[in-house]
Amino acid sequence: DGGITQSPKYLFRKEGQNVTLSCEQNLNHDAMYWYRQDPGQGLRLIYYSQIVNDFQKGDIAEGYSVSREKKESFPLTVTSAQKNPTAFYLCASSIVGVGGQETYGYTFGSGTRLTVV
Amino acid sequence: LAKTTQPISMDSYEGQEVNITCSHNNIATNDYITWYQQFPSQGPRFIIQGYKTKVTNEVASLFIPADRKSSTLSLPRVSLSDTAVYYCLVGDMRGYGGSQGNLIFGKGTKLSVKP
Numbered sequence: 162d163g164g165i166t167q168s169p170k171y172l173f174r175k176e177g178q179n180v181t182l183s184c185e186q187n188l189n190h191d192a193m194y195w196y197r198q199d200p201g202q203g204l205r206l207i208y209y210s211q212i213v214n215d216f217q218k219g220d221i222a223e224g225y226s227v228s229r230e231k232k233e234s235f236p237l238t239v240t241s242a243q244k245n246p247t248a249f250y251l252c253a254s255s256i257v258g259v260g261g262q263e264t265y266g267y268t269f270g271s272g273t274r275l276t277v278v
Numbered sequence: 279l280a281k282t283t284q285p286i287s288m289d290s291y292e293g294q295e296v297n298i299t300c301s302h303n304n305i306a307t308n309d310y311i312t313w314y315q316q317f318p319s320q321g322p323r324f325i326i327q328g329y330k331t332k333v334t335n336e337v338a339s340l341f342i343p344a345d346r347k348s349s350t351l352s353l354p355r356v357s358l359s360d361t362a363v364y365y366c367l368v369g370d371m372r373g374y375g376g377s378q379g380n381l382i383f384g385k386g387t388k389l390s391v392k393p
Binding site: 196201202203204205206249251253266267268269270271272274 | 324327
């Protein structure tokens with residue numbers, strides 16, 4: 162089955178440490194995204210990438226870094242510079258500008274809940 | 279950017295039809311209207327998408343008036359399992375020029391279905 166996989170589901174990090182969240186998709190989607198969600202809030206865009214080896218900052222990129230070395234993978238590193246990293250992180254993917262599609266939209270992973278201890 | 283406004287919360291009972299309206303006064307010509315459903319501790323799930331008039335699938339209907347400044351998600355005969363947060367998203371989902379990076383998820387509408 163095609164889909165998008167995030168791992169791990171739960172992650173604990175000590176203050177001052179970097180941690181990397183994994184996101185892999187086998188949907189052959191060009192674009193991938195990272196969102197952060199805090200309790201009772203909507204999703205806020207951290208980074209997105211439309212093609213390999215290229216990515217753009219979203220609204221809250223400070224303290225985060227990404228890479229896009231492969232089409233299938235878009236890992237997110239939460240660095241020690243992120244002042245309040247405890248949150249629910251969602252990865253998504255989508256097609257880009259393909260004609261003839263019935264719908265366009267995101268496919269989301271199941272999320273990683275990061276807690277700083 | 280097409281900002282959306284939708285009710286923070288709604289209550290309903292099992293078996294009723296639920297209509298959630300989203301306002302998007304500055305929708306652009308290339309913008310689509312897309313609705314997502316999110317359960318706690320899960321990623322949002324695509325429900326329905328439309329550009330104009332009415333769209334219906336096995337889960338919901340989407341009504342869009344001619345001026346496209348609002349849209350209404352209709353859920354027929356809801357059940358307890360429809361309790362979730364529903365997001366209205368407006369933007370050019372095709373991704374030209376990085377437009378997908380401009381899409382905004384608001385706080386959504388928290389729907390509570392009671393027995």
